[in-house]
Amino acid sequence: MDLTESAEDAAFRAEVRAWLEDNLAGEWGALRGLGGPGREHEAHDERHEWNRHLAAHGWTALGWPEEHGGRGLSLWQQVIFHEEYARADAPAGVNHLGETLLGPTLIAFGTPEQQQRFLPRIRAVDELWAQGYSEPGAGSDLAAVQTKARLDGGQWVIDGQKVWTSMAHVSDWCFVVARTETGSSRHHGLSFLLVPLRQNGEPAPGVEIRPIEQLTGGSEFNEVFFTGARTAADLVVGEPGRGWGVAMGLLGFERGVSTLGQTVGFTRELDGVVARARENGSIDDPLVRDRLAALKVELSAIRSFALRSLALVEGGQDSAAGGGAGSIFKLAWARWHRRLGEVAMDVAGAEGLLTRSASTPGDYDLDEHQRLFLFSRADTIYGGSDEIQLNILAERVLGLPREPKGA
Known part of the structure; x- marks a missing residue:
């Protein structure tokens, strides 16, 4: 894997950096650092x-093929954009x-027809989406879902519950894995x-x-109940009854180039902790x-591994589901x-045990490191728990026997 930037890539990095510097000003500049x-x-x-402003200037759907409204950028150029962002x-x-x-x-x-209906609206950020995978009795075990759907004339009728559905309360649509064949099991x-x-x-x-209130004060996860809901x-997507392959294909896209931007954000967080350590001695x-x-050395290694893994996937030598790179990352x-x-x-020491009073009685405000500590406890659970990732590596990559049920 050659990480040396070509003249074209260097020019692209300069273009991204200049555009962000020019546009993250005024009212947009006030949004720096928010969200996540x-x-x-x-x-x-x-x-x-x-995000709509980004779309209007061609900064969304960077890796999509041009025939589907994307920019068709190379893997490395996508990495450059997310790092500069x-x-x-x-x-x-x-x-x-x-x-x-x-x-x-x-x-x-x-x-x-589905591509023509949805892709332009996704690219323009006109419609927001949520993911309907996890359920109260399934968690990261997608094959155990119990939400059901049946055909009624020209519509699917859906009954069931999803949980930990990120941003459902502000989304327009949800992609839902549901059981559509009576008596079927697992995948x-x-x-x-x-x-x-x-x-x-x-x-x-x-x-x-129903939004789920978090210790950090937000409510980005939700319970979603379908009671005779229709679509x-x-x-x-794909053939009815064969959604497992589609769902696995989607998970293959989950840990793509945008995750490399995470490592830049992590670097900023680490620098903040170091600065606090210098300040308080x-x-x-x-x-x-x-x-x-x-932590600094490990983060550098994580970034290098992520780049290598993406290069392998791009070259067809690994797959996010079967090759293990995504699970390791x-x-x-x-x-x-x-x-x-x-x-x-x-x-932070003793100071980390204290919260600031909020404007609303009974509420509290957290500083950035308190919020980091509390929310990062969930990192090893959402997006596929550690246990699930370890099972994937053991069973699909190393070929070890499946874990006995009920063990």
Whole structure:
């Protein structure tokens, strides 16, 4: 893997950097640093408008093929954009699930009609999407879903519950894995449906969304209840009953180039913890200094591994689902980020145990390191828990025997 930038790539980096510098000013400049995991409640509407501004200037759907409205940029140019975006402290996007997950899935598996209906709206950030995978009794075990759907004339009728549904309360649509064949089990008989959550600005009939309040003060996760909810019969991606392959294909897109922007954000967070350690003198503790140094080295290794893995996927030598690269990357960054939160609290000392009073009685405000600590506890659970990633590596990559059920 050659990480040397060509003259063309260097010019592209300069273009991205200059555009962000020019546009992240005035009203947009006030959005710097807002949003992201644990902070999705911050200026959501304003960040949505910023994302539409990006789309209007050609900065969305960067890796999509040009025939589907994208820019068809190379893997390295996509990496460059996400790194520069993170370095500029630009506000977190609101369209990740639509642009980086569903869009590529529709390009790979969708019908021409589905592509024409949804891709332009995703690229323009006119419709936002949520992911309907996890359920109360399934969690990361996607094959155990119990949500059911049946055909009734020209529509699917959906009954069931999804949970930990990120941003469902502000989304227009949800891609839902549901069981559509009576008596089927595990990965058989599942279908991948596109289901409206809102119609004309109002909740869709048969859909109830309940935000889950977090310790960090936000409510970006939700419970979603489908009770006779409906969607058109042609809004099934792939063949009915064979949605498992589509769902796995989508997961293959989940840990793409945008995750490399994470490592830039992690670097900024680590620098903030180091700055606090210098300010309060805890940097003089050899143990603290050693832990901070280890985090810095590990983050560099994680970035290098991510670049190598993406290059392998691009070259067809690995797959996110079968080759293990995506699982290793998820395990590495999630555990690293959780340790960073722990070190941040140790650096803060007694001050980290105190919260600031909020304007509303009974509420409280967290500083950046308290929020980092609390939300990073979830990093090893959402997006596929550590246990699931370890099972994937053991069973699919190393070929070890499957874990006995009930063990």
